[in-house]
Amino acid sequence: MRLYGQIMLNAVQSGTTYRFHTFITTANRLVALLVQFFLWTALYAGASALSVPITQVSLDEMITYAVFSTMISMIVANENIETLSQKIQTGNIVTYLIRPIGLFRSLLFETLGTKAFAALFEIIPILVVGYLFFSPAELPLSNLLGFLIALFNGFMVYFLLTFLVGMSSFWYLRIFHLSFVLTHLINFFSGIVIPIWFFPKALYAVTSWLPFDLIYYHPLAILLGKADVSQTLFAFAKGAAWIAVLAAASAIAWMAAKRKVVVQGG
Amino acid sequence: MHTVKLYGHFLIVYMRSQLEYRFSFFGDVFVNMLTFVSLYLGFWVLFQTFPSMDGWGFWEVLFLNNLNLMTYATCSMFLWGPMIQLENMVRSGEFDNFLVRPYPPLLILVFRQFGHTFIGHLIVSSCVLALCTYQLSIQWTVGNALFLLFCLIGGILIQGAIMIATASSAFWVVRSKAVLEMSIYTVRSFINYPISIYVQSIQLLLTFLIPYAIVNYYPASLFFGKGEQSALFYFFPVISVAVGALLFILACRVFSRGVARYDSSGS
Numbered sequence: 001m002r003l004y005g006q007i008m009l010n011a012v013q014s015g016t017t018y019r020f021h022t023f024i025t026t027a028n029r030l031v032a033l034l035v036q037f038f039l040w041t042a043l044y045a046g047a048s049a050l051s052v053p054i055t056q057v058s059l060d061e062m063i064t065y066a067v068f069s070t071m072i073s074m075i076v077a078n079e080n081i082e083t084l085s086q087k088i089q090t091g092n093i094v095t096y097l098i099r100p101i102g103l104f105r106s107l108l109f110e111t112l113g114t115k116a117f118a119a120l121f122e123i124i125p126i127l128v129v130g131y132l133f134f135s136p137a138e139l140p141l142s143n144l145l146g147f148l149i150a151l152f153n154g155f156m157v158y159f160l161l162t163f164l165v166g167m168s169s170f171w172y173l174r175i176f177h178l179s180f181v182l183t184h185l186i187n188f189f190s191g192i193v194i195p196i197w198f199f200p201k202a203l204y205a206v207t208s209w210l211p212f213d214l215i216y217y218h219p220l221a222i223l224l225g226k227a228d229v230s231q232t233l234f235a236f237a238k239g240a241a242w243i244a245v246l247a248a249a250s251a252i253a254w255m256a257a258k259r260k261v262v263v264q265g266g
Numbered sequence: 267m268h269t270v271k272l273y274g275h276f277l278i279v280y281m282r283s284q285l286e287y288r289f290s291f292f293g294d295v296f297v298n299m300l301t302f303v304s305l306y307l308g309f310w311v312l313f314q315t316f317p318s319m320d321g322w323g324f325w326e327v328l329f330l331n332n333l334n335l336m337t338y339a340t341c342s343m344f345l346w347g348p349m350i351q352l353e354n355m356v357r358s359g360e361f362d363n364f365l366v367r368p369y370p371p372l373l374i375l376v377f378r379q380f381g382h383t384f385i386g387h388l389i390v391s392s393c394v395l396a397l398c399t400y401q402l403s404i405q406w407t408v409g410n411a412l413f414l415l416f417c418l419i420g421g422i423l424i425q426g427a428i429m430i431a432t433a434s435s436a437f438w439v440v441r442s443k444a445v446l447e448m449s450i451y452t453v454r455s456f457i458n459y460p461i462s463i464y465v466q467s468i469q470l471l472l473t474f475l476i477p478y479a480i481v482n483y484y485p486a487s488l489f490f491g492k493g494e495q496s497a498l499f500y501f502f503p504v505i506s507v508a509v510g511a512l513l514f515i516l517a518c519r520v521f522s523r524g525v526a527r528y529d530s531s532g533s
Contacts, residue, residue: 024444028452035455039319042463046318054315174290180297184304194308198315 011113084166191217423510
């Protein structure tokens with residue numbers, strides 16, 4: 001346990017040294033949030049001018065969605081793809097073979113460590129600004145537990161997806177191809193900006209078979225009270241199933257990779 | 267003329283080296299097309315529910331975005347790679363190489379590589395322009411074709427100027443890459459939508475301080491005859507090119523200032 005604590009502490013310390021990076025990241029996210037605020041405001045104004053009813057969700061709720069989506073993007077963010085592809089291409093990945101804890105767990109606790117830092121300097125500022133300037137809707141606290149469970153699932157799904165893409169560096173050198181594809185699948189299918197409830201039926205059906213909406217859409221739908229009990233339970237079950245599948249795939253990938261590593265000299 | 271010939275040589279060498287790995291080459295192009303496919307699909311979904319975006323329809327918004335995409339991709343083919351790497355070159359001292367050549371450092375920096383990945387952007391944007399023409403039943407005349415051409419040239423110059431100017435910060439601050447990325451990704455994302463959706467201060471900022479609005483919003487709204495200033499239709503292309511040229515020259519000045527300030531990394 002102390003070992004994991006130390007890994008997390010290291011990550012916190014390296015976070016404090018990249019203050020400029022933190023500042024820029026937070027600024028970028030705030031601008032993105034600002035753009036979304038104006039976008040939804042304009043869209044709702046356009047709908048009410050032409051008296052088209054938007055039944056799924058109100059403007060206030062949509063702004064809340066955007067604020068919390070920004071928050072989730074900070075919580076789930078990790079450096080798996082960069083770290084793994086860099087370590088694999090330079091050969092530094094071998095240091096993980098001689099550590100007393102596995103590759104997966106080291107990365108996981110490194111990420112969790114950066115979150116402790118991010119909570120203070122990224123997540124809280126976004127929420128404060130979000131609440132001061134954009135006046136989101138009131139949220140019932142009763143949804144909080146469901147939200148946290150779904151958020152944990154989303155975090156793990158994203159962590160595993162990026163882990164798998166990172167691991168593919170063992171076989172495929174232009175890793176940015178895969179990371180681009182993943183980013184754009186997430187941008188479209190996860191509900192990061194456009195909630196799935198606006199999707200036409202056919203696309204909705206496609207989305208429900210993919211893991212991406214577990215990251216943003218399900219936690220946010222639960223938080224906003226847009227998911228009833230059966231939908232919430234479905235989201236939990238889907239999350240658990242995808243985590244199991246992706247974890248199995250990661251384990252297989254790491255086993256196959258270990259066979260591929262050739263240690264020269266010594 | 268000599269410059270063009272020299273660039274031609276550099277380009278041929280670059281393409282040969284890239285086409286050595288054909289699979290990667292086409293992968294690069296394909297993957298870059300996705301950026302805009304996901305953005306445009308997003309618009310499509312939004313317009314399934316919402317009837318208009320501040321008076322703009324789906325195809326008009328696509329046309330608007332396309333002006334941004336075409337100008338960004340064209341100038342990025344030449345500038346994106348060198349500008350994104352400038353931070354590392356300055357920090358490591360590799361930039362010294364450019365000072366000992368018998369040619370302006372900015373040109374050599376640009377010549378050395380070419381952004382083939384942006385071919386993907388251009389393929390998407392050409393297809394979308396054709397689709398927009400069809401869907402909006404745009405009647406092409408000499409007048410509006412020239413209007414668009416000049417606005418595109420102006421847009422390319424403006425995007426290029428912003429790229430060079432922000433990347434030049436490498437000579438003053440250490441982390442210029444983050445500054446560059448902020449200006450070409452985050453700030454540019456404002457013009458994904460018609461800027462009339464923002465408060466006035468943001469509109470002014472995008473018109474006068476970082477004039478991204480001249481790249482797409484003003485040309486597109488004049489093109490579709492939104493607003494009443496139709497006399498501007500004839501002036502605007504001139505304004506756009508003039509502003510673009512001016513900013514581009516200024517940006518090159520900033521770059522030269524930076525080079526003059528550069529004193530290698532030591533060691």
